Amino acid sequence: MRPARGLAALAAIAGARWAAAAPADAPVLSVSPPALDVGPIEVVSATASAAVHVTNTGGGTLKLLAVDLLDDGTGAAADWTVTAGPPCTAAIPPSCVLDAGQTADLALAFDPQAIGVRDVALLINYHDTADRSISIPLRGVGVGPTLDLAAPATLDFGALPLATAGAIVLPVANHGTRTLADARVTVTPAGTFSVSPAGTFSVTTASAASITVTCTPTAAGSVTGKLQLSAPDVLGSPTEISLRCAGDPGATLVATPPALVLGEVRLAAPTVAHVAVASRNAPIALTAAELETAIAGVAVRGTPATTPATLDLTAAPQAEGSLDDRILVTPGTGPMLAIPVSGAAVTASYSVPDAASLGTFCVQQPTTPRIVSLTSTGTATLRLSAPRLASTTSPFELTLVAPLGYPNIVAPRQRAIVSATPRQRGTAGVASDDIVWTTDAAGATASRTTLTATFIDDGGAIAPAALGFGPTRCSTAARRRSGSTRRRSRRRSPSTARASPPRSTPARSPRSASGSIPPSSARCPSSSRSLRPSCATRSPSSCAVRASPPAATATPAPTPACRAPASTPAAAAPPAIPPARSPSRSRYSRPSCRAAGSSEAHRSPDLPGGRHLGHQHLQRDLLSQMEVHDPQDDTHRSPAEHALDAILVEQDHTGTKIPSHAVLRD
The missing domain is CATH 2.60.40.10 (Immunoglobulins)
Known part of the structure; x- marks a missing residue:
């Protein structure tokens, strides 16, 4: 798959260059294979296993900090599990140390819970001479059949003469990837209700199949039952619907079918259903046919008539809602016939x-x-x-x-x-x-x-162009910590109040992306390579977000935060977060393109160890490294403890930006 090859190539290029530039006694992370494809796996009764081997091919000690699985909002991360082998514990964190030449195996299991491509990225956060990360693309595809029954929750046959069979046909569809050969339908109680085909039957993906459900009352009164449709190789529980039928010894009229199952009726697409009405003996005059409960846009036509007659139900509903009703047929002599109708008025958009x-x-x-x-x-x-x-x-x-x-x-x-x-x-x-x-x-x-x-061919290359974090629920523990922090802050006097020291609070790995966010119009100084909020989009009460400044041999001066308007008292600036441990570059750097013909064409030294600033990877790094300063109570809290509604901008000398958006909700 091309996406996997692209990620693997980025990791291989950057990893090779970092390994070549690393000191001889420095630890070096080596990952094999650089990408993994387990192929198509049935969603029922099948799993796939594989392993990724992580080795310290350098000197010193290499520390594995965290291992996580990330998807692009498809939910595929739930289909994969990763278990670390010795010398690591099964789960990382806690961190794991690899000495020179030592290898740890990451055992992967793929158990698809949905049909479709279930690709994820295996993200390994580690420390050699600095904190870094590497992404290994994992590909798996869930395959199999589906079994879909178009029927109401209760299938009502109405009242039938004793020993007279009434049959209703229901469509069955397969929207999966292969033919289903072992579908089975059963009804209870047997005798009054029956179904065909009996035993197992096949449903192809090219065309729908059908089942016929029949009620034959043998005694007066109402009878209920159940229908169950299942298949052993279809994911999910069997489909069940209720059955209802009544025996009427005095009935003189019979409808075929005994009930009308309209299914979905779109407001812009009227439908017409037909029902034949016959008498058990001599022809009978039908004086009227109408709905028991009037529904706008739904009408019955075909009377007056004499049996055998055909009635037409025209459904052109004017509003969404249930179409469940009954057609009441009035004969010249004898009891009235009630024909059940089921369906729903819907809109396609x-x-x-x-x-x-x-x-x-x-x-x-x-x-x-x-x-x-x-x-x-x-x-x-x-x-x-x-x-x-x-x-x-x-x-x-x-x-x-x-x-x-x-x-x-x-x-x-x-x-x-x-x-x-x-x-x-x-x-x-x-x-x-x-x-x-x-x-x-x-x-x-x-x-x-x-x-x-x-x-x-020159400048900073960033993909995707925008990040969306989506709504993220703060944990209960985070809210408790947040409340205690605010209480401690309020007990300090204004003259002695000071900000809490920066804390590294692990952020939960984001599982989805909510879509693109329009780029911010704010521009920060071109000499800066650190992250800062978009000043042009901030309100006076917004949080001031800080991230790691560029790494240097000496601690740089704090990056100015966004300022509130002159009419609003400025909050005390939070202390600068210490620089990244890398001696030569920012933690949040990215590939740099060089002009064609340059000796450094397509050079990407900003991805040490195969680092790829993909969608989820950047989200995780940003949230795990940032502290949020709340000017209302002069405290510093991680994003999991604060409602962050800001546009973050990363910019280098080329003026390239990464807009992103996060909303953390209690």
């Missing part, structure tokens, strides 16, 4: 991003992917054709993430996900193309997402 910037890349260097998705925002099940690139010679590659096969469906509030990766190119410039999404939503059958990627 969806959202896609208008544009997606994949970031800035060096020419002739590996690129990295970005997740792009369509979200079903309505109440209808959306039908979707395979997403595609508009140009046949596109500068991007499009990979299906979930679902893997098309045409397919997207349930309400669910997503169809693809991964877009820029192709490598040898000249500077901007690459662009459109993802075309084709659905069956009335009035919006096709939409486009414009992809862009910028290639440069």
Whole structure:
């Protein structure tokens, strides 16, 4: 997979250069393999195992600080587990020390819980001569069939004459990756209810199958039962619906089918259902047919008539909601016939991003992917054709993430996900193309997402162009610590109050990205390589966020924080966080492109040990290193203890920025 190759190439290039430049007696991290692909794995009754070998190929001692699994918002990290072997404990942290020549194996297990591409990054944080990290791409694909039944929660047959069978046909679909050969449907109690096909049956991905449920009452009165649809190789619990039927010895009219199952009826797409009404003996005149409860836009036509007759139910609902009702058929003589109706009025709608910037890349260097998705925002099940690139010679590659096969469906509030990766190119410039999404939503059958990627031969290359942290819930422990910190601060007098020393509070690894955040318009001094908030977007009461200043042989002067307007008293500035331990460069540096022909073309010394500032990696590093200064109570707390709503900007001499956004909520 190209994304995995891109990450592995970045890690290999940077790791090799760091190893070559490291002192002879310094520890050096070596990882094998640089990328891992376990292939397609069935989501039921199958797992895959593999291992990543971490070795100190240098001198001295290498310390493994943390090992984590990160995904791009797909939830795939939950499908993987990592267990460290000796000399480490099973989980890291606590940290693990590798002496020269010593190896620790990281055992990986992949147990997919969903059909689709389930790629993650294995992030290893370590310390050789400074704190660093390396990313190993892991690829796995969950495959298998699905089993979907379109039926109401309760299937009501109404009242039937004794010993008269009433049958209802229900569709069954498979939206997975292969044919399902062992589906099974059962009903209870047997005798009154029956179902076909009996035993097991197959459902292909190309076309829907069907099951027929029959009720044959043998005695007067109501009977209830259950239907269960299952398959041993389908993930999830069996599908169950309730059955209801009544025996009426005095019934003279019979409906075929005995009930109308409308399913989803879209507001913009009226549907018509037909039901035949016959008499058990001589023809009977039907004087009227109407709904028991009036529903706007739903009507019954076909009377007056004489049996056998056909009634038409036209459903053009004007508002979303339930369509459950009964058609009451009144004969000239004899009892009334009630025909159950079930269904729901729904709306089909969806959202896609208008544009997606994949970031800035060096020419002739590996690129990295970005997740792009369509979200079903309505109440209808959306039908979707395979997403595609508009140009046949596109500068991007499009990979299906979930679902893997098309045409397919997207349930309400669910997503169809693809991964877009820029192709490598040898000249500077901007690459662009459109993802075309084709659905069956009335009035919006096709939409486009414009992809862009910028290639440069000089300057800072950053991908993605924006970071989104999404809502993150603060832990209870963090809130307790936050409250006690504020109480201690309030007990100090203004003249003696001082800020708490910086603390390194581990941040939970982010599991998802909430999307792009527009770049900030603020500009910080071009000589700075440290992170600071966007002054132009801050309010007077906002927190002042500090990050590590550039590493140097001497502690640099504190970076000025954003200032409140003159009318607002300025809060005491927090102490500077000590510089990173690396003697030569900032902790938050990135690849630097050089002009073609330069002896340093495509040089990336800013990625020691294979460091790749990917989406999640930068999030984790920023949150784990930053302290948040609250001018309201003059305390310093980690982001897990403070509501952070800021735009962070990283900028080097090229003026390149990384906008990011985080909202931490209690």
